[in-house]
Amino acid sequence: MSEIALEVRNIVKRFPGVLANDHVNFVLRKGEVHALLGENGAGKTTLMNIIYGLYRPDEGEIYVDGQKVTIDSPHDAIRLGIGMVHQHFMLVPVFTVAENLILGAEPTKGWSLDLKAAREAVRRLSAQYGLEVEPDAVVEDLPVGVQQRVEILKALYREAKILVLDEPTAVLTPQEVEELFVIMRQLTQRGVSIIFITHKLKEVLAIADHITVMRRGKVVGTTTPAETDEAGLAAMMVGRQVVLQVEKTPAKPGEVVLEVENLEVEDERGLPAVDGVSFEVREGEILGIAGVQGNGQTELVEAITGLRHIRNGHIRLGGQEAPERAPRYLIEHGMGHIPEDRQKHGLVLSYTIADNLVLCTYYQPPFARGLQRNQAAIVENAERLVNQFDVRTPSIFTTAGSLSGGNQQKVIVAREFSRPLKLLVANQPTRGLDVGSIEYIHKRIIQMRDQGVAVLLVSAELDEIMSLADRIAVMYRGKIVAVVEAGQVSKEELGLLMAGSGIEKARAG
Amino acid sequence: MNKPASFANWKLFWKRWGVGLSVAGVIIAAIAYYYARSPQATEAVLASTLRQSVPLVLGALCGLLGERAAVINIGIEGQMLMAAFVGFLVNVYTGNLLLGVLAGIAVGALLGLLLAFMSVTLKIDQIIGGTVINILAIGLTGYFYKVGLSGHGKLNAIPLGPLAKIPLLGPVLFNNPPITYTAIILVFVVHYVLFYTPWGLRTRAVGEHPRAADTLGINVYLVRYVNVVVGGALAGLAGAYLSLEAVGSFERLMTNGRGFVALAVMIFGKWTPLGSWGAALLFGFASAIQTQLQFGGKVNIPPQFIGMLPYLLTIIVLAGFVGRARPPAADGIPYEKEG
Numbered sequence: 017m018s019e020i021a022l023e024v025r026n027i028v029k030r031f032p033g034v035l036a037n038d039h040v041n042f043v044l045r046k047g048e049v050h051a052l053l054g055e056n057g058a059g060k061t062t063l064m065n066i067i068y069g070l071y072r073p074d075e076g077e078i079y080v081d082g083q084k085v086t087i088d089s090p091h092d093a094i095r096l097g098i099g100m101v102h103q104h105f106m107l108v109p110v111f112t113v114a115e116n117l118i119l120g121a122e123p124t125k126g127w128s129l130d131l132k133a134a135r136e137a138v139r140r141l142s143a144q145y146g147l148e149v150e151p152d153a154v155v156e157d158l159p160v161g162v163q164q165r166v167e168i169l170k171a172l173y174r175e176a177k178i179l180v181l182d183e184p185t186a187v188l189t190p191q192e193v194e195e196l197f198v199i200m201r202q203l204t205q206r207g208v209s210i211i212f213i214t215h216k217l218k219e220v221l222a223i224a225d226h227i228t229v230m231r232r233g234k235v236v237g238t239t240t241p242a243e244t245d246e247a248g249l250a251a252m253m254v255g256r257q258v259v260l261q262v263e264k265t266p267a268k269p270g271e272v273v274l275e276v277e278n279l280e281v282e283d284e285r286g287l288p289a290v291d292g293v294s295f296e297v298r299e300g301e302i303l304g305i306a307g308v309q310g311n312g313q314t315e316l317v318e319a320i321t322g323l324r325h326i327r328n329g330h331i332r333l334g335g336q337e338a339p340e341r342a343p344r345y346l347i348e349h350g351m352g353h354i355p356e357d358r359q360k361h362g363l364v365l366s367y368t369i370a371d372n373l374v375l376c377t378y379y380q381p382p383f384a385r386g387l388q389r390n391q392a393a394i395v396e397n398a399e400r401l402v403n404q405f406d407v408r409t410p411s412i413f414t415t416a417g418s419l420s421g422g423n424q425q426k427v428i429v430a431r432e433f434s435r436p437l438k439l440l441v442a443n444q445p446t447r448g449l450d451v452g453s454i455e456y457i458h459k460r461i462i463q464m465r466d467q468g469v470a471v472l473l474v475s476a477e478l479d480e481i482m483s484l485a486d487r488i489a490v491m492y493r494g495k496i497v498a499v500v501e502a503g504q505v506s507k508e509e510l511g512l513l514m515a516g517s518g519i520e521k522a523r524a525g
Numbered sequence: 526m527n528k529p530a531s532f533a534n535w536k537l538f539w540k541r542w543g544v545g546l547s548v549a550g551v552i553i554a555a556i557a558y559y560y561a562r563s564p565q566a567t568e569a570v571l572a573s574t575l576r577q578s579v580p581l582v583l584g585a586l587c588g589l590l591g592e593r594a595a596v597i598n599i600g601i602e603g604q605m606l607m608a609a610f611v612g613f614l615v616n617v618y619t620g621n622l623l624l625g626v627l628a629g630i631a632v633g634a635l636l637g638l639l640l641a642f643m644s645v646t647l648k649i650d651q652i653i654g655g656t657v658i659n660i661l662a663i664g665l666t667g668y669f670y671k672v673g674l675s676g677h678g679k680l681n682a683i684p685l686g687p688l689a690k691i692p693l694l695g696p697v698l699f700n701n702p703p704i705t706y707t708a709i710i711l712v713f714v715v716h717y718v719l720f721y722t723p724w725g726l727r728t729r730a731v732g733e734h735p736r737a738a739d740t741l742g743i744n745v746y747l748v749r750y751v752n753v754v755v756g757g758a759l760a761g762l763a764g765a766y767l768s769l770e771a772v773g774s775f776e777r778l779m780t781n782g783r784g785f786v787a788l789a790v791m792i793f794g795k796w797t798p799l800g801s802w803g804a805a806l807l808f809g810f811a812s813a814i815q816t817q818l819q820f821g822g823k824v825n826i827p828p829q830f831i832g833m834l835p836y837l838l839t840i841i842v843l844a845g846f847v848g849r850a851r852p853p854a855a856d857g858i859p860y861e862k863e864g
Contacts, residue, residue, distance in 0.1 A: 108738075
């Protein structure tokens with residue numbers, strides 16, 4: 017028995033045009049939580065997919081328990097005691113917990129599934145590791161935190177000794193994160209070794225025994241929470257000093273720009289998603305909408321930006337009800353939108369950057385001359401904005417689809433901010449971006465506010481809401497459960513509000 | 526158990542089975558009424574209902590095996606037609622009915638393999654893949670069919686001893702040719718496999734969330750191939766039924782849209798074997814009553830209109846009487862492995 021659970025040596029993985037893993041070395045000790053930290057695209061997930069047999073490395077070796085192994089498929093990984101909880105859960109939504117648990121390794125009685133044994137297994141493992149779940153519950157009805165437990169149980173059912181958690185906290189409330197950390201501690205005490213992938217610095221410092229930082233496919237270094245701090249880790253991740261704290265002056269709210277009154281909106285299935293929401297956003301202030309994903313924020317933003325029918329209520333822009341809630345009307349009246357899904361709603365991926373930069377204005381002079389496009393003006397516009405907003409691209413004629421996430425977002429920000437705005441609606445503006453790009457986009461949003469633009473910021477990242485917003489509205493199950501002044505509320509209180517308790521209860525408890 | 530509890534159980538029982546029991550009650554009452562008035566006609570209609578439902582239920586089983594694993598098969602019509610033709614040819618040249626049936630099954634399975642290759646390996650749009658099979662079957666059978674070929678007999682009814690002598694039930698249920706019996710057994714076999722075996726669990730997982738299945742070491746491609754090929758074999762059996770059991774010879778386009786009606790049957794049956802069987806019986810009844818009406822001579826409606834009955838039913842069913850059936854989430858989407 018060695019002290020080392022898993023070791024990878026000199027792993028190289030190439031994708032067309034990218035060196036995703038460049039001679040990566042990594043050592044996981046038994047019973048530790050080892051954080052793997054890095055920006056998006058640093059190669060963390062690639063490395064884990066190699067360990068879990070989803071990708072094959074081009075070079076390098078993997079050792080489990082001191083033995084050299086080859087892992088060609090998840091099957092091999094499972095056999096070697098490696099379990100993985102993916103960022104996007106790998107659960108069959110219409111199956112029960114028990115069915116999900118046994119899938120692929122089913123207990124049988126004769127030719128039949130032994131569902132009784134499956135339920136037993138759920139109960140046994142639940143009790144053993146303190147992970148409470150109901151075996152007969154259908155997974156799609158469970159909250160995400162519980163679904164995550166099912167994922168962990170799945171790995172434990174396959175007797176995983178090494179557990180890879182890929183961005184496990186991205187979908188959780190702060191309280192659920194705490195619970196997860198407790199579970200992780202319990203698991204390590206029972207000899208499970210955990211690889212914890214994340215880009216959140218605070219979490220790493222809170223839970224990890226060792227921290228390995230990756231940047232652009234390479235391991236930058238390994239450290240411990242005792243030896244470093246947030247700023248140090250951020251610098252390792254990005255390769256330069258990063259300002260983590262957003263600097264801003266107090267807001268100077270002016271006239272009401274956006275007024276939402278008793279808004280009701282339905283989701284795709286015709287169920288109420290936004291249920292009687294009222295609020296207003298003034299010039300020169302940022303209203304943050306906090307909430308766990310899927311509590312109606314998407315539908316709210318789509319209603320405000322004219323992308324979804326409203327069932328009831330009013331939305332007024334500059335005191336005027338839009339005569340027809342067409343996106344073009346709203347855009348021409350000074351609304352800017354940074355959509356939640358930048359690839360689906362923010363950009364036309366197969367268009368060039370230059371064309372994407374005039375998506376809202378292509379039909380107006382100077383970009384149009386009668387029925388024709390004015391290519392010279394479009395090019396001039398693109399060159400100016402790419403410079404001004406620091407979009408890293410080989411050319412303005414590169415397609416938007418080939419840019420990195422951070423640069424795609426910069427193109428959207430450049431397009432929206434280049435028009436005269438009265439209202440900016442930003443939905444998850446920094447999701448999936450690296451620390452450097454986040455810093456940049458935050459600075460730009462504050463700049464807009466200081467120029468007198470009303471900003472509606474929707475984010476599931478509490479840190480983002482708390483550092484940017486002047487007022488915070490918490491959304492839970494389609495309703496706004498509280499509106500609080502930023503700076504007068506703690507993260508814990510917000511977390512409780514996001515989980516549905518009222519403000520008094522949150523303050524009390 | 527105390528009284529309130531058992532009362533609650535009754536309520537629960539009624540909530541779950543009430544609609545089904547009511548419908549069954551009405552059907553049984555109606556059958557009894559008509560049997561009392563005209564035993565022969567009732568027996569004839571019911572027996573015909575069961576037999577007309579055979580190709581539909583086999584086709585629906587083929588469709589749902591595929592779709593449960595996320596492969597849409599609209600080539601059922603072509604698989605049936607080709608199997609009917611080849612089964613018939615084998616019977617013509619060997620004089621052996623069993624060989625004909627086996628040949629039909631094999632042809633159906635082979636076309637299933639072709640569909641699986643196109644939609645799983647090549648990741649061609651599945652609707653186009655199925656259409657290719659339909660056109661292929663129409664073309665090949667039309668080109669090679671020669672008028673005047675005659676087969677050697679057809680599969681005859683096998684009365685199941687004393688069971689066949691029970692009034693009404695006997696002639697309807699226990700005096701059928703072999704493929705009809707087989708189809709009924711297959712309904713329950715597929716139901717068992719799909720919902721009570723590891724293979725079924727994996728099939729459904731592959732249809733709902735293939736990546737999840739993949740990460741658990743399940744071979745998504747293999748599961749899809751096997752289901753589509755087995756489904757093809759069932760469609761082949763349906764084809765053999767048409768040429769070797771129902772008619773005893775082959776005609777051009779003899780499937781007459783049954784492969785498509787089978788898809789409606791599958792959807793009406795909510796992608797379940799038992800539901801599909803019920804739906805197939807309903808469609809079978811529409812066909813049977815149509816024959817009865819045409820030849821009973823009592824109703825004065827042009828036969829062309831009566832002949833529309835099953836297809837009208839298809840449109841009505843598909844237009845919205847399906848209820849909130851939910852197809853498998855990944856239905857029709859080719860699976861791309863990462864890396």
